[in-house]
Amino acid sequence: MDAQIETDGLDLAQLMSQIRKDAENRKRNSFSNGDPARYRQLILQNFNAFLAPQISSLPPLQLQPELENRDRYHINDLLGFHDEVFVRNAYKVILKREPDDSGMAHFLKNLRNGRYSKLDVLSALRFSSEGANVNIQIEGLSRRSVLRRMYRVPVAGYLLRLAVAIGRLPVLITNFRRVESHSMAQLDRVATHINEAVAHLSHEMREQSKANRTHLEALRTHFESLQQQLNDLKATLQLQINSLIREQEKFAQIQNVIRQNLSTTQSELSLRIDLTTHHAREQEELQERSVAELQALKAQVEKQIDDLIERLQRSRMDLAQQETRLSRLLDGADSTPSAPAQQPAHPEQDHLLDSLYFSLEDVLRGTPEQIKEEVKVYLPVLENAGMTAGILDVGCGRGEWLQVLREAGLQARGIDTNRILVQQCKELSLDVEERDALEFLGSLADGSLNAVTAFHFAEHLPLETLVKFLDEAGRTLKPGGLIILETPNPENLLVGSCNFYLDPTHKNPIPIPTMKLLLEARGFRCEEVLKLHAVESAKIEVKDQLTSHLNHFLYGPMNYAVIARKPESE
Amino acid sequence: MTRIAILTPTLTSADAVSNDVLTMRRVLSERGHEVRIFAENSSLAGEQIEAPAAALSYLRASDDMLIYHHSIGCTSGVETMRAAKCRKIVKYHNVTPPEFFEGISEQHQHLCEAGRSQLKEIVAARPDLYLAASAFNAADLIAAGSEDHQTFVIPPFNQADELRAGEADLELLDSYRDDSVNLLMVGGVRPNKGHADLIEAFATYYYHFNSQARLFIVGAGNNAFESYAAALRRLIDEWLIDSRIVFTGEVSNQSLKSYYLLADALLMTSEHEGFCVPLVEAMAMKVPIVAYASTAIPETAQDAALIWDERDPFLMAQSIDFLQTNEAEKMALVYRGSRRYEENFSNRAIEKRFLDVVHPQITQTP
Numbered sequence: 001m002d003a004q005i006e007t008d009g010l011d012l013a014q015l016m017s018q019i020r021k022d023a024e025n026r027k028r029n030s031f032s033n034g035d036p037a038r039y040r041q042l043i044l045q046n047f048n049a050f051l052a053p054q055i056s057s058l059p060p061l062q063l064q065p066e067l068e069n070r071d072r073y074h075i076n077d078l079l080g081f082h083d084e085v086f087v088r089n090a091y092k093v094i095l096k097r098e099p100d101d102s103g104m105a106h107f108l109k110n111l112r113n114g115r116y117s118k119l120d121v122l123s124a125l126r127f128s129s130e131g132a133n134v135n136i137q138i139e140g141l142s143r144r145s146v147l148r149r150m151y152r153v154p155v156a157g158y159l160l161r162l163a164v165a166i167g168r169l170p171v172l173i174t175n176f177r178r179v180e181s182h183s184m185a186q187l188d189r190v191a192t193h194i195n196e197a198v199a200h201l202s203h204e205m206r207e208q209s210k211a212n213r214t215h216l217e218a219l220r221t222h223f224e225s226l227q228q229q230l231n232d233l234k235a236t237l238q239l240q241i242n243s244l245i246r247e248q249e250k251f252a253q254i255q256n257v258i259r260q261n262l263s264t265t266q267s268e269l270s271l272r273i274d275l276t277t278h279h280a281r282e283q284e285e286l287q288e289r290s291v292a293e294l295q296a297l298k299a300q301v302e303k304q305i306d307d308l309i310e311r312l313q314r315s316r317m318d319l320a321q322q323e324t325r326l327s328r329l330l331d332g333a334d335s336t337p338s339a340p341a342q343q344p345a346h347p348e349q350d351h352l353l354d355s356l357y358f359s360l361e362d363v364l365r366g367t368p369e370q371i372k373e374e375v376k377v378y379l380p381v382l383e384n385a386g387m388t389a390g391i392l393d394v395g396c397g398r399g400e401w402l403q404v405l406r407e408a409g410l411q412a413r414g415i416d417t418n419r420i421l422v423q424q425c426k427e428l429s430l431d432v433e434e435r436d437a438l439e440f441l442g443s444l445a446d447g448s449l450n451a452v453t454a455f456h457f458a459e460h461l462p463l464e465t466l467v468k469f470l471d472e473a474g475r476t477l478k479p480g481g482l483i484i485l486e487t488p489n490p491e492n493l494l495v496g497s498c499n500f501y502l503d504p505t506h507k508n509p510i511p512i513p514t515m516k517l518l519l520e521a522r523g524f525r526c527e528e529v530l531k532l533h534a535v536e537s538a539k540i541e542v543k544d545q546l547t548s549h550l551n552h553f554l555y556g557p558m559n560y561a562v563i564a565r566k567p568e569s570e
Numbered sequence: 571m572t573r574i575a576i577l578t579p580t581l582t583s584a585d586a587v588s589n590d591v592l593t594m595r596r597v598l599s600e601r602g603h604e605v606r607i608f609a610e611n612s613s614l615a616g617e618q619i620e621a622p623a624a625a626l627s628y629l630r631a632s633d634d635m636l637i638y639h640h641s642i643g644c645t646s647g648v649e650t651m652r653a654a655k656c657r658k659i660v661k662y663h664n665v666t667p668p669e670f671f672e673g674i675s676e677q678h679q680h681l682c683e684a685g686r687s688q689l690k691e692i693v694a695a696r697p698d699l700y701l702a703a704s705a706f707n708a709a710d711l712i713a714a715g716s717e718d719h720q721t722f723v724i725p726p727f728n729q730a731d732e733l734r735a736g737e738a739d740l741e742l743l744d745s746y747r748d749d750s751v752n753l754l755m756v757g758g759v760r761p762n763k764g765h766a767d768l769i770e771a772f773a774t775y776y777y778h779f780n781s782q783a784r785l786f787i788v789g790a791g792n793n794a795f796e797s798y799a800a801a802l803r804r805l806i807d808e809w810l811i812d813s814r815i816v817f818t819g820e821v822s823n824q825s826l827k828s829y830y831l832l833a834d835a836l837l838m839t840s841e842h843e844g845f846c847v848p849l850v851e852a853m854a855m856k857v858p859i860v861a862y863a864s865t866a867i868p869e870t871a872q873d874a875a876l877i878w879d880e881r882d883p884f885l886m887a888q889s890i891d892f893l894q895t896n897e898a899e900k901m902a903l904v905y906r907g908s909r910r911y912e913e914n915f916s917n918r919a920i921e922k923r924f925l926d927v928v929h930p931q932i933t934q935t936p
Contacts, residue, residue, distance in 0.1 A: 010899060015899060019892050027884050030778055
């Protein structure tokens, strides 16, 4: 999976320039114009504005003027103050200090209940011993205070006060008017101040609400931009959803088409499969029929070939036998017919080596028990051919094969030229005669034998004699009769080069092809070649081709047998 | 077999230089050499670490070898380099410029000033070989007087292999399993890491692109940098985004793996890096990288990341948005990174480069 991801197609520079362009667009369309600091500031400002509104305040209304600091005062400088402020200022001007609590309480109490006028207070302070020490000049105070002291004289004081009062009535009236106008002026100032305050407040409120409107406007713009973004997003989303729905519909359609195609294809496919299966079956049947026909034909041809070979071999055998007859006739014509029919098989001198060979037999061939075991291999050949009698073993030696046949219930005869061996066979009650093979076969009628066996016999014969032996065997065998010839196998180099010659009576080793050639030439049909008696115990461990070859050529089969058949008659 | 001493100022967990030191020891030990580590300070449990003073008595023969890792002011390191009578290699990881610590930590400012000026003293001790974690670092060495033919770029050994193969913290994964876009910064909370730019980039993405975003800042803090951390917290408060930013502190490898698994992108806004191991980890973990071009960062990530020359939060934010909306390009980028990691920065690849350069030095007779 990893390997399938294509990364080389990624153009980073192009991709990054696209991102850069998108980022610029985003900045331009954003509320803060892409400046994060400004964005942050805007958010904070708007919140702060709501959290801490700022309203400027008016200066406080002062109905009593500030006390001016001077060396000399006129009494009217002080009479403009009232109540507590008056007492405090009187202390400050006359005694140059703040009032003590008891003094303040005393004067305030008497001022407020009308026992003292402001002038009384000023005089009391100015003309106290402390006031005398400070000695501040206050114009217009001393005279009145002298008079006021005289007022305190009983009866006369009252009369004096009355007289002064009547005398000062016009002044009092003037004073009253002044107080009235002063009060009215103060009231006006209060009213003006209240009006100013109201105007100021309403102005501030207007300003504040204007500011709030601006903030709100900013927030509204922000929210509108967000709303716009949201709407854009919604629209984009809707578009995407629509396109998705369309895609889905398209997909569904495609799916339908695919499904239909699929089902059509499926039915077509199944139809095709049926058709193909049908065709295949037909083809198969046809093929089977053809094969059967061909096989029949092949069998027929093979049979014809076989028949032809059979006929060829028969002709060869006939020819061979004609040759034999002819040569006999010629022999008879050449020499005087003195030789009697019952001439002994072998002249006496031929038996000189009989005992030697007898003694050699154990060494050369092996013990009778071994040989018996070995020759059992041929029993099935005869049994399978259904042969129970008419079997001739040529060169039967110690009669091991005849014993095997007898034990298997097959009737057989044997001949050998070695007198001692024949005698030994006879002692075993075997049907054996001391006869020469050619001579014995010559005495038998045509087609009188089922099988001729000759183990380790052929290699003792000169070629001419061997050919004659084959011809005689061919003549005396029934059509379809068997001949089995066992002889040393020169393919085994030890046999071919040495062991073969251990038996001094051996002529020449006969290689398998030569033996087959001779048999075929004399009209037999070779059925089978059995390679026998490999020296398994001596074989070396196979490691390579060399050891394998070595085993084959040194310890391979020491003997072989050719099983051949006389052709059937027509 | 050669006796080798590896000398480093400090050995701690979750530290790039320490990881380089420990893996270097493993690689050399596997080649049959006797390797011991010497350090001024160590907070690693279960490690046999000796004081730098012991290195000189360990290095007796002229064919012994000293490998000194230079990353900060380290007087014992420079003195050992000067006094050792054996073959010498210096591995240079770069030193953070002291200006970053001004008004934050006087101690670090001094250490970094010392580290910078000691580079010349190290060159004067005539090492046989100079190893630089990056070409950016190699330029420093050359400027300090090292020879071209003695100077090689060898990336630091790292833990990305273990990160790839290791277990994740599943509980942590589950606890953040939602629709949020998770952004990640890995690195200690140090004044050179550009956290202010990181927060601004994140805020821009949060306010202009996606309010379903979260930022993990993974890495150890340090009491010495408290004023820096406090300033970051104020900045986050001003942006009104404190609920969307998670400072994890130092984490285990398992948790680190989980953060990489959660991450939709790694944001790297650091202002000074000698190599930048988190980039390698992100490449190994197939996490796309968006970064500001600074010091060794472009060299380490190359074409496997979106790297911006200007420190413009809108470029960062737009890049994140691009990765979120273009799956094919994101995958192509991520696989390019993964391949870059395997070819250049896996411990196996680094080991080969390291041994190719260092082994001839070890095996040749002095």
